[in-house]
């Protein structure tokens with residue numbers, strides 16, 4: 001058993017958070033997947049910047065936290081970011097949360113952190129659940145090296161062009177996907193990347209959690225018969241096989 005010092009367990013050191021931005025991960029489905037430190041932080045900050053205040057409102061209610069909230073997403077204008085920056089410069093602590101999982105991971109936050117970094121303002125992250133890593137863990141595919149490629153584009157041409165960029169990458173690829181687009185994406189994966197093992201991880205941490213690991217053509221056959229699945233999906237795709245060149249190819 002690892003022994004943790006009292007200092008590590010006690011957080012923060014005083015009874016007030018230092019001024020700054022606290023990136024707080026929230027559950028990706030199961031409400032109990034939130035860390036003790038995330039709850040401490042949400043209770044202690046001056047306000048919470050949310051992707052959607054209604055979604056976060058439900059989480060706060062479940063944990064009996066009442067705190068002023070404001071909306072922040074990367075479409076928010078420069079002024080909203082300036083307001084957050086000034087509030088921190090005036091001594092406030094602000095949490096940033098998205099609807100689910102880790103802020104900034106296919107979610108808002110990057111522009112805000114970029115600006116805070118430029119201003120040398122204190123930013124920290126309270127880590128927690130993310131669908132990408134949860135899907136990777138379950139996939140049965142190599143996890144030594146992986147590449148998170150975000151959402152695949154919704155239009156076919158853009159999606160195929162995007163997949164071409166990853167064609168030669170030998171790391172496992174992780175993408176976010178939606179049920180209605182799954183079949184079309186699987187077909188493009190087969191056409192552009194070739195026959196590979198893929199894990200379709202769905203509704204992670206929720207009541208109907210499911211993972212299907214198989215070759216792409218088997219998935220295509222399955223979803224052609226069973227129709228588009230419901231819920232949220234992570235696609236984990238086997239990386240490219242390392243090419244073994246023979247002497248002639250090497251000379252060429």
Ligand code: SAM
Nearest residue numbers: 028101102105130131176177203204232233234
């Ligand atoms: N920031 C989040 C994170 O850290 O996982 C991801 C936000 S992104 C807008 C939402 C996408 O993440 C969904 O469309 C789906 O692809 C994936 N996702 C989120 N929750 C999931 C879950 N419980 N099971 C499977 N995929 C999930």
